Amino acid sequence: MRTYKIYPVLIASALVVSSCKLSRPVPQTPVQTPETFIGHKDSTGIGDIPWKTFFTDQNLVAVIDTAIQNNLDLKMAVQRIEMAQSNVLFAKGALLPVVDVEISGGGRKFGDYTMDGVGNYDTNFSPNLDDNRKLPAPFLPDYFAGLRSSWEVDIWGKLKTQRKAAFTRFLASEKARQAITTSLVANVASLYFELINLDTELNIIKKNINLQKTAVETIGVQKEAGRANELAVRQFKAQLLNTQSLEIDVNQRIIAAENQLNLLLGRFPQKITRSTVVQQSFPQQVQAGIPTQMLRNRPDVKQAELEMLANYEDQHAARLAFMPSLNITAMLGFNAFKSSLIFNPGSIAYNALGGLTAPLLNRKALKAGQKRAEAASLESLYNYNKSILTGFQEVSTSLNRIENSRKITEFKREEVAVLQQAVTTSRDLFVTGYATYLEIITAQKSVLEAELTLANVQTDQYLALIELYRSVGGGWK
Template structure:
């Protein structure tokens, strides 16, 4: 029996170790998260287009079909789904830490004690005792057979295992947000490429229309040359302009092939022609693009919610790293049949069981634990910075897109008037040239200007749709 003095010393030692570990539980002062403003650019909208499902927001049925196909077949989305499954498995693993581990054990072994050891002398002396029969005499080479259950259970008295489970669960939720982030980016990318494809179609049509006009002008000046009213220089200038337009036509055809292949890659299929609807000139922008308030954006954007959950997980990791300094209470148990003679293994007298509970505290490995705590603390601060960065980036994207919608609308209106004016100038220049009041250079300049302006107008109209898509994505739209 241990004396009370010995028990007191052991208890005092464990108490000191516990107090030493408790120092690590002193909360670390963490910087606060960034606070957003109450509105975007002074707007007070109560609703946000980010709340509109993508199937309602996009009206073109061809685009809706493309997005739907991508959500079924896109490789990046499939990878994100598997990451969710991995995180879910990690949650189940950390939940298992809170439960006792139980194993079925069937083992056998052999031992030979030295003659001049306590066990060897004890076994030798026991064999001469009158209290045991022949079956219970201990052989000099001692077999050992065991068949039963062994269990071990760490009782979570400081909450370390629970915080590990909370960290795993937060990361599982973060992976779900990661999947939604892939979805929003996929919807935005496919719709952007689709409108770019429509723009290329429109630009190709503009080029072909102008090519027809230039062919007609070339035929006219060739006739005039034959009649002595024009020279070879004018013919060559018109032909050079026509050749340049023909090269632009081939460039646009190649760009269409490239965009179609990019779309097919996102759809997870081999290159093929993409079916599309009306031209970019006939596509309609929503009448009103409302942004709502920043608080709504924070709740909807998957990247911000993912960063927030990663921050929560890293804080839980830090708590678990601090709790690792404290003593742990482990209970071990076994029950089964144990004998040194296999013939008597299943004899009721061979039934054996045991129960052991003990406190263990780190002493010499505290530096490793301290390194783990410092790593968890740095990881937590990093996660906080990532969260703040995501909030600032989201706010900036919304404001930039709002201003882009407003300014591109004004530019498109002015560019439309410019294109109409230049189209009229081409007609006038042709009439004047035929009447002898304008030079062929003026006709060429007018034709070149209208071609350039019409292409710029198509590009601006595309930018209007792209900035609309970016506003929709930046407000958290596209994942439902």
């Protein structure tokens, strides 16, 4: 007899031992970051400045504010936060008992030659039964009204680990919204300055059109006086026609940029109120701060970090799934085989059952879940490291872009001044017969190209500053 009693103990021990053979979680080792950005040792950075303070153009501030209120990508991000919060509530609910209200009815007819059928038939002949306790025959009804409960007791912390993973993902979803806000602010500001640049290009082209019209009139007078030929007149007209086509092209680019900006603002195409290039000011000194500030400010880096932590918790929960689970079920209510007696005090019924179960055979599904969690954990680690490297690359590129565009701007200003003087000189020489009409055309073409390039380079400075602001984590505060 003692031999038979040992078997359940051995089986239970096998369940526990087999479940406790858990592999260790895959370690996560983030990349080590430098203490400073190359060539810069600023203690503070522009990433901490709120966007309403960083941008001084009030028209731009109004446009950004409209984008934050109406942008559809941002609204979708808010809904993703709501979904992540629902997952947290779901994970919290898994820690608590489930209690259901149940009202059910059914019945069964047992065979006459079955143990239940014979037992029920024989029971009705007992002298101890009154009429209410006699079993209906041949169909035996069963009515229940009450509560049923089930509860998985979190003895190993698996459910708490899943709750922690869900909460970490909720925090990550909030960082994702901040990352979208940062990109939105940068994109809106970039399009705004591109529109200002296009306005500048349009003014330059219109100014050159007026100058070239004057040149066409002058060359016409020269032809009538016998000092120029028809070829010269046609060359000047061709140049004027080419510049006039540039005006149409810039107008179309303005329409496209305004429509693109309106899309970010969540509205249909309309004119964008904006300032002029002369009303803009560029800071004398730009500070990127230190890498730790960037890692703290950049929402995409924080999001990647939180996703990495959540996947690590998933990996831990997948390991704990191999451990035995304690499940408790209970019932309390009224149970009777006659509907008229369902709420009789004698119909009160209750039970409780607890059981410890553990996976023993065919654990492929659990092993597959563990491998998937390990792979997801490593993927999130690599994504976190990539976000750090991307941040450093963007900051370094933007810092050098600002410095180099500033130097290019100085050279281009000098180039424009020299070419404008060259146009004046070529016209004076042409009048006195010391220069040809081709030299005037070349000078006018060169000054137009130089002025347009200068406008683009100056805009590139602002775009680089905006990109640096985004790269160091500015724009979501």
